[in-house]
Structure formats: C-alpha cells, structure tokens
Amino acid sequence: MKLSREQWFYIILAGLAGALIVFAPLPVRVAPPSQRTFRVEASQFAYSPAVLTVNPGDTVTIELVSTDVVHGLYVDGYGASVTADPGQTVSLTFIANEPGSFRFRCNVTCGALHPFMIGKLQVGTNTLLWRAVGLALLAAFSGVALFPRPATVKAV
Amino acid sequence: MRSELTRFSVVKSLLKNRWPQLFGFIVMLAGFLYAIMTGFIGTPVGNNNFSTVFVWIAWWAILILVAVPFFGRGWCAVCPIPLPGEWIQRGAILEPPSRKPRRFNLRWPNKLRNIWLQNLTFTLVALFSTVILTTPKVTAVVLAAMLFLAVGMSIVFERRTFCRYLCPVSGFIGLYAQTAPVELRVKDKQVCITCKGKPCYNGSAAGYGCPWDVFPGGLTKNTYCGLCMECLRTCPNDNIAINLRPFAADLGQPSRKLDEAFKAFIMLGAAMVYAGVLLGPWGELKSAAYSVGTVAWFGYVMAFLAFIFGLLPALFWLAVKLGQVLSKSNVPARHVFAAFATALVPLGLMFWVAFSLSFVLTNASYIFIAFSDPFGWGWNLFGTAALTWQPYLTTALVPLQTLVLVGGLLWSVRTAQKVGREVKIQPVPVIVFSMLVTLVMLGLLL
Ligand code: SF4
Ligand code: SF4
Ligand code: SF4
Ligand SMILES: [Cu+2]
Numbered sequence: 114m115k116l117s118r119e120q121w122f123y124i125i126l127a128g129l130a131g132a133l134i135v136f137a138p139l140p141v142r143v144a145p146p147s148q149r150t151f152r153v154e155a156s157q158f159a160y161s162p163a164v165l166t167v168n169p170g171d172t173v174t175i176e177l178v179s180t181d182v183v184h185g186l187y188v189d190g191y192g193a194s195v196t197a198d199p200g201q202t203v204s205l206t207f208i209a210n211e212p213g214s215f216r217f218r219c220n221v222t223c224g225a226l227h228p229f230m231i232g233k234l235q236v237g238t239n240t241l242l243w244r245a246v247g248l249a250l251l252a253a254f255s256g257v258a259l260f261p262r263p264a265t266v267k268a269v
Numbered sequence: 270m271r272s273e274l275t276r277f278s279v280v281k282s283l284l285k286n287r288w289p290q291l292f293g294f295i296v297m298l299a300g301f302l303y304a305i306m307t308g309f310i311g312t313p314v315g316n317n318n319f320s321t322v323f324v325w326i327a328w329w330a331i332l333i334l335v336a337v338p339f340f341g342r343g344w345c346a347v348c349p350i351p352l353p354g355e356w357i358q359r360g361a362i363l364e365p366p367s368r369k370p371r372r373f374n375l376r377w378p379n380k381l382r383n384i385w386l387q388n389l390t391f392t393l394v395a396l397f398s399t400v401i402l403t404t405p406k407v408t409a410v411v412l413a414a415m416l417f418l419a420v421g422m423s424i425v426f427e428r429r430t431f432c433r434y435l436c437p438v439s440g441f442i443g444l445y446a447q448t449a450p451v452e453l454r455v456k457d458k459q460v461c462i463t464c465k466g467k468p469c470y471n472g473s474a475a476g477y478g479c480p481w482d483v484f485p486g487g488l489t490k491n492t493y494c495g496l497c498m499e500c501l502r503t504c505p506n507d508n509i510a511i512n513l514r515p516f517a518a519d520l521g522q523p524s525r526k527l528d529e530a531f532k533a534f535i536m537l538g539a540a541m542v543y544a545g546v547l548l549g550p551w552g553e554l555k556s557a558a559y560s561v562g563t564v565a566w567f568g569y570v571m572a573f574l575a576f577i578f579g580l581l582p583a584l585f586w587l588a589v590k591l592g593q594v595l596s597k598s599n600v601p602a603r604h605v606f607a608a609f610a611t612a613l614v615p616l617g618l619m620f621w622v623a624f625s626l627s628f629v630l631t632n633a634s635y636i637f638i639a640f641s642d643p644f645g646w647g648w649n650l651f652g653t654a655a656l657t658w659q660p661y662l663t664t665a666l667v668p669l670q671t672l673v674l675v676g677g678l679l680w681s682v683r684t685a686q687k688v689g690r691e692v693k694i695q696p697v698p699v700i701v702f703s704m705l706v707t708l709v710m711l712g713l714l715l
Contacts, residue, residue: 159552189631189663213667214715216548218631220658225403226555228316228632233550242715245671246708252675253704256682257697 120259127255134247139240141212146170153177155184155197155219158226166235167209173234174206185220188234196221212237272513274451275501284498284511287363290347298349301412303643308409312645318405319643322635324412325402330629332442333621341446345439346496350415351432354423355480365477374427377434377482383528387440388535392577394437395539396570399547399558429480432495440532443492445618447519452512453496454488460508461486469500469509476502485509490519492529517615517680523608523688530610531578534585537613537706538577540620544713548627581706585610588698595695605692609699612685616703619677620710623670627714631660670714678707 116124149171154161155178167173177186177197185196186205190213195205219230275281283289300323308320315321336344356362360370394401394411401407419431432439455461469485472478476499479485483493485500486508501509524530546554546569557565589609590602634656639645641654648654662669681703689696 158555160550161552163550163552187660189660189666192663216550216631218660222314222316225315226399226559228403228635229399229547229555230552231548231550239715241667241671242711245667245675245711245715248671248675249678249704249707249711252679253682253700256679256686257700 123255123259127251127259130251130255131248134244134251139238139243141169141237144168144170146172148172148174150174150176153186153232154180155186155230156180157182157224158219158230160186160217160230160232163232164235165232167237169209169212169237171209171236172206173209174204176202176204178202182223183221184223184230186217186232187220188215188217190215194220209234209236213241214239270515273456274511274513275509280511281501285502287502290498291363293347294349294352297347298352301349301416305409305412305416307643308405308412311405311643313405314645315403315405316632316635317639317642317645319639320405320408320412321403322632322639324408326629326632327636330625330633332438333625334629337442337445337449338618338622339449340451340496341449341491342442342494342496343449343451345432345442346498350436351419351423351429353416354420354431355429357420358423359477365472365474373425375425377426377430381434383526384434384440384443384532385528386434387437388528388531390435390437391440391532392535392574395535396573397561398543399555400561403559428478428482429495432480433482433493441536444529444532444536444614446491448517448615448618449491450514450516450518452488452491452514452518453485453494453500454510454512455486455508456510457508458486460506464506464508468503468505473503473505475505476500478503489522490524492519517684520611520614520684521687523611523691525604525607527607530607531582533610533613533617534581535577537617537620538573538581540617540624541706541710541713542573542576544620544624544710548624549713585613585699585702588702589694591698592689592695595698596693598692598694600692600694605688605694608688608692609685609694609696611688612681612696612699612703615680615684616677616707619673619680623673623677623710623714626669626673627666630662630666633661634659667715671711674707674711674714678703 146168149167151162151165151174153165153175165173165175175186175195177184177195179197179199179201181199183196183198185194187194188207190211191207193205193207195203197203213236215234215236217232217234219227223230275284304320304323307318311318311320332344358370358372360366401411415436418435422431422435423429461467467484467486468475468478470478479500480497481493481495485494485504488494545551546558554569557569560566586602586606589606593600593602593605635658637653637656641651642648682700685696685699685703
C-alpha cells in the first residue's frame with residue numbers, strides 16, 4: 114500500500130493526537146486526604162461491598178470479615194493483602210496514592226470460583242479508562258479519515 | 270509480499286518427515302491423557318489440579334495468545350484429540366499401509382457441511398464454561414468425551430469429520446486463523462489443473478488424502494486447512510508451499526457465509542460476557558453462571574443467548590442496513606451482512622487476547638504449583654509446589670489491554686473499509702458498531 118502525502122499528514126496528526134491523549138495532564142480534583150474505613154464481607158465467591166471508592170492520598174482501612182470459609186484480599190497494583198478466618202475480622206491499611214481502578218481478589222483457595230472472587234478499588238477518577246476511550250475514538254475516526262472510502266460513496 | 274518457508278530444505282524435510290510430527294503428537298497425547306487422569310482422580314479444587322490449570326490456563330494462554338494469532342491452525346497440527354481415531358481409520362501410525370483397512374468411510378451429510386454444528390457445540394460448552402473451567406472432573410469428562418467422539422466419528426465417517434464439523438474449538442481457531450501470518454497454499458494453480466489423480470486429495474503411497482477434506486489447489490483462506498502436512502508429502506509436483514505473509518491476508522476476500530458470520534458474533538459476544546461475569550465485581554452473576562440447573566442459571570443462559578444471537582447481530586444488521594441506505598445501494602443488506610461480519614474477526618480475536626491476558630497473568634502462578642503437585646495430594650515433584658499464588662504484571666496489564674483493544678479496533682476499521690469497497694457499501698455504521706462494542710469491552714476490563 115502506497116501512502117499519499119495527505120495520508121502521511123493524517124498519520125502524523127493522529128500520532129500527535131494519540132500522544133496528547135496518553136500523556137496530557139488531566140485536571141484532578143484534589144480532595145484533602147482523609148481516613149476511610151470499609152467493612153467488607155467476604156463469602157463464597159463475592160465481596161460486599163464489591164466496589165470501594167476513595168480519593169487519591171486517602172488512608173484506606175479494609176476490615177475484612179469472612180462469613181463462611183477462609184478468604185483473603187489482595188489488592189492488584191498495591192500488592193497489599195490480608196487473610197481472614199471464618200467469623201474473624203482482620204484489617205488491612207494502606208495509603209491509596211496511586212489513582213486508577215484496581216481489582217482486589219481472594220488469595221486463599223476457597224472453592225470452585227475462587228479465581229474469580231473479585232472486587233474493585235476505585236482511587237479517584239479512572240483516568241486510564243478515559244484515556245483508553247479517547248484512543249479508541251481516535252482510532253475509529255482516524256481510520257475513517259485515513260483510508261479511502263468506497264468508490265460509490267465518493268460519487269454520491 | 271509472500272515469502273516461502275518451504276524453500277529452505279531443512280524446514281521442508283522437517284515438515285515432510287513423519288517422525289518430528291509423531292514426536293509432537295505423542296507428547297501432546299501423553300499430556301492430554303495425564304490431564305484426563307488427574308481430573309478424574311485428583312483434588313476437586315480447580316486451581317490445584319493439573320487438568321484445570323493446564324487446560325484452561327496454560328493451554329488456553331498458548332492457544333489464544335500465541336498459536337492462533339501467529340500460527341493459525343498450528344495447534345491442530347499437533348492436537349492429540351483426533352489421533353487415536355485417525356490411527357484406527359488409517360490402520361497405521363506413519364505411512365499409509367499397503368493394504369487399506371476396511372472402514373465404513375461414510376461421507377458427511379451435505380446439509381451439515383458447514384460450521385453450524387460447531388457453533389452449537391461451542392455455545393453449549395460456553396453455557397457451562399464456569400463449571401467446566403473450575404471443576405477438574407468436568408474438565409476430564411469434556412476432554413474424554415471429545416476423544417471418544419473423535420474416535421467414533423473416524424470409524425464411521427471418512428477423513429476428519431470431528432475436526433471439520435463438530436470440535437467446539439475448531440470453529441474459532443479456523444475463523445481467527447485467517448489473521449495469522451502463515452499459510453499453506455499451492456505454488457502454481459496451473460500445475461494442479463493438469464495434475465493426474467490429484468494425490469493431495471485422494472492420497473497415494475506417500476501419504477493420505479487431505480484429512481480435512483480440502484482440495485489444496487483451491488485453498489484461498491486458512492479456515493479449513495489443518496496444517497497436517499499430508500499434501501506436502503503427497504504432491505508429486507512439489508507444488509505445496511508454506512508461506513510467510515502479512516497478517517490477516519485472508520480478510521481481503523470477505524466471507525459470504527452466515528455460519529462463519531455467526532461464529533464471529535458468538536466469539537465477540539462470549540468474550541464480552543466472560544469479561545463481565547468472570548472478571549467483574551458482580552458476585553450474583555458469577556453464582557448464576559455457576560449454579561447449573563437453577564432458575565438463576567436459566568436466566569443467565571437466556572441473557573447469554575439473547576445477547577449473542579439477538580442483540581449483537583440485530584444491531585450489526587441495522588448498521589449494515591444504514592450503510593446500504595447511505596450508499597443508495599440496492600444490494601439487499603442480508604447479502605452483505607456476512608461480508609461485513611469479517612470486520613469482527615480481528616476485533617473478536619483482540620477481545621479474547623485482552624480478556625485472556627488478565628485471566629492468564631493473574632492465575633499463571635498456579636501452573637508451577639500444579640506442575641509439582643498435579644493431583645493436589647501434597648506432592649512436590651519439581652520443588653515448585655510450595656510457591657504462593659502471585660498475580661503477574663498487574664501494573665502493565667491495563668496499558669497492554671488498552672493497546673490490544675485499540676489495535677483491534679483499528680484493525681477492524683481497516684477490514685470494514687476493505688469490505689465496504691468490495692461490496693460498494695458505506696462502512697461507517699459498521700465502524701461505529703465496532704467502536705461501541707470496544708468501548709463496552711474497555712469499560713468491563715479496565
Ligand atoms: S479441530 Fe479440534 S480436535 Fe481437530 S485438531 Fe483442531 S482442536 Fe484438535
Ligand atoms: S497433488 Fe500437487 S499438483 Fe496435484 S493437484 Fe494436488 S497440489 Fe496440485
Ligand atoms: S492435507 Fe494439506 S490442505 Fe489438507 S489439511 Fe493437510 S495441510 Fe491442509
Ligand atoms: Cu478464594
């Protein structure tokens with residue numbers, strides 16, 4: 114495929130736009146860091162609540178209670194973890210200094226669906242998701258702009 | 270833009286010789302039987318049993334992340350499932366025997382010469398997948414059932430009917446094999462026209478007629494060639510080549526078949542459902558998918574089927590219809606529906622890659638554990654049984670998935686445009702469809 118001058122121009126433009134989407138600093142709402150405590154119940158094979166939302170910089174304490182068998186909680190990205198025997202409450206404290214969306218998952222084999230026992234920790238806005246959405250829109254638009262349209266459409 | 274790999278005599282003789290392939294077969298067959306055995310008698314805990322861990326984490330990772338995208342049907346070239354049946358059918362393990370064994374050798378019914386049955390078997394497996402994936406005994410039953418079915422079909426029918434028409438994974442391997450950068454094709458079609466006896470299809474003393482019921486001289490896409498190398502052995506005119514080629518070369522000629530189009534919807538939709546159910550934070554959904562036979566499970570089944578066979582194709586049909594109106598085309602939408610579904614092939618493959626990256630990287634450490642303690646009985650064969658579970662590359666995962674999904678979308682846009690040019694219909698509505706499903710997938714995974 115030979116690219117025309119115009120197409121090269123579009124490619125460079127799209128590349129720049131892509132770089133902007135990936136690296137541009139986004140305005141962040143700065144909330145003063147606070148202490149956040151969640152009581153999370155673990156049972157086969159879910160956490161309740163399953164989605165925890167905090168602000169960047171918050172000190173997060175998760176009080177994990179297991180209602181049936183031994184369960185654990187491991188936070189992706191932070192690597193923090195804890196395990197709880199049935200009926201026992203254990204707590205895990207960490208500072209949520211990385212913004213984004215992180216899965217937390219059970220780290221003690223607890224039954225069939227154990228590998229899928231998953232919750233979500235939301236720290237501030239999920240900027241990575243929005244950047245990814247931006248990239249997807251850019252990919253679709255630049256794809257349409259870059260490559261020639263069908264002959265009949267041009268004629269209309 | 271093709272480069273023939275078989276022009277190197279080392280490559281060619283390695284592929285033509287039956288021994289390296291037999292070696293691969295035997296290793297795979299041993300692993301397969303081992304997985305059936307551990308599944309039946311080992312621990313019922315999925316993530317500590319060799320069968321579930323090796324089939325659904327190790328094999329699956331290699332298949333979807335490496336084998337299919339880079340080697341197309343490469344896995345089928347060493348797959349152990351059809352082997353015992355094929356050996357019985359042929360009455361030989363290596364070269365064709367001097368006396369052909371008498372088998373029924375029935376032809377597969379014409380009505381079923383498509384991949385609808387495979388669409389059905391895959392969907393069935395998909396509906397029970399949460400149980401299959403996590404229960405060693407059920408995994409073992411599924412593996413053993415495939416083996417027995419393949420043997421039975423090899424005895425009753427000619428060639429590899431199990432692979433062509435029934436194997437639940439064959440449909441998507443074939444569909445996505447079109448994107449692979451390797452292909453088996455004839456060098457010169459002219460030579461085939463004058464070739465007497467067509468031994469590549471009918472067999473000869475040097476090898477068997479195409480087990481996949483394909484005439485190599487007519488190959489234009491990778492979908493149904495199992496890369497078994499028989500035609501390389503039988504062609505007396507040295508007319509078969511394995512080529513390196515650009516990715517997705519087969520997608521330039523869009524398919525017109527509805528069974529293949531629906532395969533694309535099934536795969537795209539299943540990846541989205543799994544991303545939500547298995548990797549999402551919704552516990553009720555997981556238990557609904559797992560509790561086979563309950564009301565909740567039937568609800569899950571209905572939703573699954575409605576999404577894959579109803580919502581996705583309906584929205585896609587609307588997009589194709591809109592494109593047709595925009596281009597003032599009088600080709601009815603149903604004639605180009607299947608052609609445009611080709612754009613979902615690269616997209617679906619990338620959806621699966623993105624989903625599997627997360628699933629595989631977080632569970633890969635179980636592979637080392639199960640390797641040393643295959644039955645979950647406390648063995649420690651290789652000293653790796655005491656490793657603790659540890660997810661890998663958790664920080665690289667999101668950027669990787671983004672790259673894969675956005676790349677898949679771009680690839681799908683390109684494919685839709687090519688199809689649009691071919692059928693003279695505006696592809697933008699289809700592109701919007703691809704973009705919307707990609708956004709949903711991003712939302713589910715990130
Ligand atoms: S079609 Fe299925 S059974 Fe046949 S070789 Fe491929 S994966 Fe194995
Ligand atoms: S045997 Fe070789 S030359 Fe003859 S039809 Fe087959 S591929 Fe063509
Ligand atoms: S005989 Fe040739 S065309 Fe047929 S499946 Fe084997 S490699 Fe493919
Ligand atoms: Cu668990």
